[in-house]
């Protein structure tokens with residue numbers, strides 16, 4: 454291991470908390486005096502690239518409290534190098550997916566730092582000898598980076614820096630390892646690091662994630678597979694986070710049902726008569742009821758529908774999206790089978806409506822009611838299951854995240870690189886590509902990578918048990934609406950929840966096998982992300 458000096462400063466150092474913005478990366482770790490320490494590469498001032506501004510220095514875990522996400526990234530790197538010869542799965546925050554309608558998932562690999570291992574010149578294992586002799590360093594060839602040392606930290610101009618090795622007593626300097634910092638960590642260092650303990654840091658990371666998860670009621674974390682934790686570089690949110698260029702109507706401006714709907718209509722469930730409810734103006738027409746009620750209008754409607762023409766359906770009977778609430782509250786309201794199959798947008802009532810809070814057209818807006826667990830899968834990173842049985846049509850939760858413009862989405866995709874997964878979900882249900890009126894480039898995109906809810910951990914399956922639906926509380930806003938997951942079949946408690954990221958129509962088994970075999974044979978596909986959904990209808994690859 455590198456230098457023995459000066460572990461005695463550990464207590465003094467512990468008062469400092471290091472700022473993430475001062476760190477380029479964490480390079481290496483070791484166990485020292487029973488605690489795990491990390492070798493940090495500092496962001497150096499280009500004008501003073503050498504000490505006293507430290508380039509590299511060792512830090513106790515307690516000093517890295519604000520940088521645990523960087524420690525986590527480092528540990529993922531170590532694990533990836535450990536298992537580089539094994540089959541790896543893309544996992545956690547470092548991967549991506551994309552969801553839904555037209556925007557294709559792009560993705561990719563992870564944020565594991567790639568290194569030019571061929572250039573690894575010095576290793577800590579043998580550096581003790583070399584470290585005492587600058588000439589040893591020279592024999593490694595190449596240009597020399599500043600020395601690596603256990604600097605004594607001091608505070609200066611609001612940042613933590615280390616004193617130059619030259620300021621150490623002569624005797625102590627002898628013990629300081631000197632290596633070329635530009636080529637770290639070497640493969641041997643990584644190998645050594647892979648053997649050093651990580652229990653304390655893993656526990657600290659786990660505790661930090663549980664803190665992040667605490668405000669998310671009814672969601673637990675479970676890992677029976679390994680010691681990892683979902684990315685700390687993630688914020689749980691309970692609503693969309695609107696970014697530049699995305700504007701939402703004020704809820705006061707939503708158009709509600711105000712003319713005939715009343716809280717005490719029919720069975721005291723609010724909107725009772727579908728042809729009167731203004732919120733259902735664009736909802737699916739109940740064709741059988743229309744035929745019964747007005748055969749002439751029905752014929753006109755059917756003709757217009759067959760010709761693909763727009764027709765004003767206000768005043769026609771519509772299909773309610775949800776089953777009626779039961780007195781027995783243990784029976785949830787469910788999405789009707791018509792909507793479940795046809796995937797037509799669901800329009801819920803809003804707070805400007807006169808129907809009141811008990812109205813049966815209010816389900817998604819009341820939020821998640823089912824308890825979920827984010828759990829580690831064997832080969833698909835983190836996934837989600839529900840702790841209770843779900844009925845077909847039961848609402849699970851919405852997909853949340855930052856809502857961004859198409860231009861911003863392009864910028865993020867470019868920035869994240871060719872193989873970077875995106876976690877994008879396009880709000881393009883009403884785009885011209887889907888017979889709507891919004892130009893595709895004007896559609897917003899939900900990016901759930903760094904902000905979102907538990908549904909962001911739901912994995913893909915080519916034969917899913919859940920589906921995503923468009924749910925709007927504001928029938929006139931075609932750009933901003935909710936993406937809601939509903940159970941597509943009865944799902945037993947503890948079964949992983951999945952949906953089809955590509956939202957493809959059902960593919961027959963033979964066709965899926967044909968596609969899979971074709972994809973596997975194509976050498977172009979060697980860099981693609983393999984789908985591990987394990988279903989008979991698996992199409993082979995995610996992207």
Ligand SMILES: C[S@@+](CC[C@H](N)C(=O)[O-])C[C@H]1O[C@@H](n2cnc3c(N)ncnc32)[C@H](O)[C@@H]1O
Nearest residue numbers: 543545548549550834835910912913984985986
């Ligand atoms: C939206 S995330 C789902 C949560 C993710 N598993 C995690 O650990 O954060 C999508 C990523 O999960 C992984 N994934 C999802 N479904 C998968 C599948 N069927 N097979 C393999 N990997 C899958 C892929 O790495 C994908 O990029």
